[in-house]
Amino acid sequence: MLCVQKRIFGAFNGGASRFFSSSAVSNSAKVAILGASGGIGQPLSLLLKHNEHISTLSLYDIVNTPGVAADLSHINTKSKVTGYIPENDGLKHAITGADIIVIPAGVPRKPGMSRDDLFNTNAGIVKDLAEAAAKYAPKALLAVISNPVNSTVPIVSEVFKKHNVYDPKRIFGVTTLDVVRASRFVSEIKNTDPKDEKITVVGGHSGVTIVPLLSQLNHSFTDEEYKALTHRIQNGGDEVVKAKAGAGSATLSMAYAASHFTNSLLRALHGEKNVIEPTYVRSELFAPDGIEYFASNVELGPNGAEKIFTLGKLSDYEKELINAALPQLKKNIEKGVKLVVG
Numbered sequence: 581m582l583c584v585q586k587r588i589f590g591a592f593n594g595g596a597s598r599f600f601s602s603s604a605v606s607n608s609a610k611v612a613i614l615g616a617s618g619g620i621g622q623p624l625s626l627l628l629k630h631n632e633h634i635s636t637l638s639l640y641d642i643v644n645t646p647g648v649a650a651d652l653s654h655i656n657t658k659s660k661v662t663g664y665i666p667e668n669d670g671l672k673h674a675i676t677g678a679d680i681i682v683i684p685a686g687v688p689r690k691p692g693m694s695r696d697d698l699f700n701t702n703a704g705i706v707k708d709l710a711e712a713a714a715k716y717a718p719k720a721l722l723a724v725i726s727n728p729v730n731s732t733v734p735i736v737s738e739v740f741k742k743h744n745v746y747d748p749k750r751i752f753g754v755t756t757l758d759v760v761r762a763s764r765f766v767s768e769i770k771n772t773d774p775k776d777e778k779i780t781v782v783g784g785h786s787g788v789t790i791v792p793l794l795s796q797l798n799h800s801f802t803d804e805e806y807k808a809l810t811h812r813i814q815n816g817g818d819e820v821v822k823a824k825a826g827a828g829s830a831t832l833s834m835a836y837a838a839s840h841f842t843n844s845l846l847r848a849l850h851g852e853k854n855v856i857e858p859t860y861v862r863s864e865l866f867a868p869d870g871i872e873y874f875a876s877n878v879e880l881g882p883n884g885a886e887k888i889f890t891l892g893k894l895s896d897y898e899k900e901l902i903n904a905a906l907p908q909l910k911k912n913i914e915k916g917v918k919l920v921v922g
């Protein structure tokens with residue numbers, strides 16, 4: 581068993597400026613969404629059309645982006661919307677000059693599938709998009725939504741390494757939906773306002789690798805509540821996949837979560853301090869155990885991940901959860917690296 585004890589202590593500074601904060605920043609950023617016509621891509625584009633920090637919203641997909649862009653472009657907010665498809669170097673034009681690239685391209689799960697079952701289709705899609713980003717927008721902050729996130733983030737990183745443009749601070753796996761779910765589920769039990777529930781979720785983004793740190797809240801839970809909540813947060817994605825019964829996975833809540841995460845990147849990009857989000861990044865926390873990527877609270881800055889926070893005080897149960905997550909993460913990461921490195 582990999583030992584979690586060594587690296588779990590240290591400063592915990594979660595939630596200082598997480599959800600629902602705002603600040604005045606200039607409207608100058610170009611944000612590109614790759615997979616913009618999809619179930620996540622469309623509502624995410626709609627939410628970002630309302631974002632005052634964005635001057636250009638650049639939508640790329642293999643289909644339908646001209647229509648999605650034309651539709652959104654009639655909304656009376658300041659940003660300009662452009663739509664691209666692969667023809668005429670569409671991907672290159674979509675991402676050139678982008679400050680932020682968000683990637684929700686790829687297929688979603690059907691009931692009975694794991695996120696890892698998406699690897700065969702999505703890994704190649706993400707790899708190709710990463711190749712283009714490494715060539716045409718190597719300095720962009722890149723937020724990966726496509727599953728399996730535990731593997732797709734290492735894929736993007738390896739592609740950037742291959743092109744000699746790798747900066748680990750700029751590549752993020754979006755795990756915000758786990759945080760959104762955690763705050764909602766806790767608020768349902770405690771009858772509180774979800775916006776007041778600042779919950780750190782660490783590890784990765786699939787099943788046992790999703791580890792909510794509920795012991796760090798100012799709530800007491802019965803053992804039963806604590807375990808049931810943890811289980812629900814770890815399996816929130818399955819709940820939606822099952823309810824959608826073959827019509828895909830979470831799209832609307834994911835668009836909300838990705839819009840929030842993108843807004844945090846924008847705030848940090850424009851110099852706001854103390855912007856902290858849990859996100860899956862290249863991390864030293866468990867690197868000595870051979871796990872080079874891990875989600876934890878990260879302070880965002882103009883150049884990406886400025887500071888990775890340690891996990892803080894954990895309950896014995898949470899230590900067990902982390903120990904269960906690590907071998908799974910290791911496998912997922914190795915699978916992603918292998919796809920690029922061979």
Ligand SMILES: NC(=O)c1ccc[n+]([C@@H]2O[C@H](COP(=O)([O-])OP(=O)(O)OC[C@H]3O[C@@H](n4cnc5c(N)ncnc54)[C@H](O)[C@@H]3O)[C@@H](O)[C@H]2O)c1
Nearest residue numbers: 615617618619620641642685686687688725726727757834
């Ligand atoms: N990180 C998370 O928390 C989280 C949450 C929900 C879903 N997801 C993942 O997000 C991905 C997208 O989900 P969805 O429901 O939007 O799927 P979807 O099928 O509705 O949309 C995916 C879009 O990607 C496009 N696409 C496919 N190949 C492409 C390529 N090479 N370049 C550009 N676009 C391409 C498709 O045309 C489609 O419009 C899935 O992998 C899903 O598992 C992740």
Ligand SMILES: O=C(O)C[C@H](O)C(=O)O
Nearest residue numbers: 689727816817818829830
């Ligand atoms: O569950 C999925 O496949 C989609 C996503 O990762 C989620 O957590 O909703």
